[in-house]
C-alpha cells in the first residue's frame with residue numbers, strides 16, 4: 219500500500235483557472251503527463267483519443283477567433299464579453315485539448331470510446347497535479363459548437379472531451395463539498411423494480 223498515493227487521491231481538487239500562472243510544465247514534464255494520460259483502459263485498443271497543445275501566442279490567436287465566432291452567434295459583444303473570449307485560452311500557460319476520436323469497431327460501442335477519453339482527461343489532471351501543477355478540466359460553449367471545434371483544430375468526426383488548463387498554483391483553494399458516500403453506495407438488493 220502506498221499511503222502517499224492514497225492521501226494524494228483523497229486531497230485532489232481542481233484549481234480555479236484564474237489562479238493558474240507561469241511557469242508552465244516543461245516539454246519533458248508534458249511528455250510524461252501525456253504518457254500517463256494515454257495509459258488508460260481502452261476496450262479493443264483503438265486509441266480513441268488524441269491531444270492538442272495550446273500554448274504561447276496561439277492562445278491569443280484562438281481568443282481572437284473565438285471572439286469573432288461568439289459575435290457571429292450572439293451579435294455585437296460588449297467590451298466585457300469580448301475580453302472574456304479573447305482571454306479564454308490565455309488564462310493558463312498551457313491548455314491541453316483531450317479529443318475523442320471514435321472509430322468503427324465490430325465489437326466496441328462508441329460510447330465506450332468516449333468513456334476512455336474521459337479516463338484520459340482525468341489521468342491528465344492527476345498527472346499534472348502529481349507534477350506539482352494546478353489543473354482544471356472544462357469544455358465550454360465552443361466544445362458544443364461545430365465551428366468552434368473546427369477553429370480549435372478538431373476534425374468534423376471528433377468531439378471535445380475537455381480542455382485541461384494547467385499551470386503553477388499556490389494552492390490554498392477551499393475545497394468544495396464532497397458527496398455523501400452513504401447516499402451513493404448500496405449492497406445489491408435484487409433487480410430494479412419501478
Ligand SMILES: Cc1cc2nc3c(=O)[nH]c(=O)nc-3n(C[C@H](O)[C@H](O)[C@H](O)COP(=O)(O)O)c2cc1C
Pocket residue numbers: 230231232233354355356357358359379380394
Ligand atoms: C466533462 C466536464 C466538463 C466540464 N466543463 C466545465 C466548464 O465548461 N466550465 C466549468 O466551470 N467547469 C466545468 N467542469 C467542472 C470543472 O472541472 C470543475 O472545476 C471541477 O468539477 C471542480 O471539481 P474538483 O475540485 O473535484 O475537480 C467540467 C467538468 C467535466 C468533468
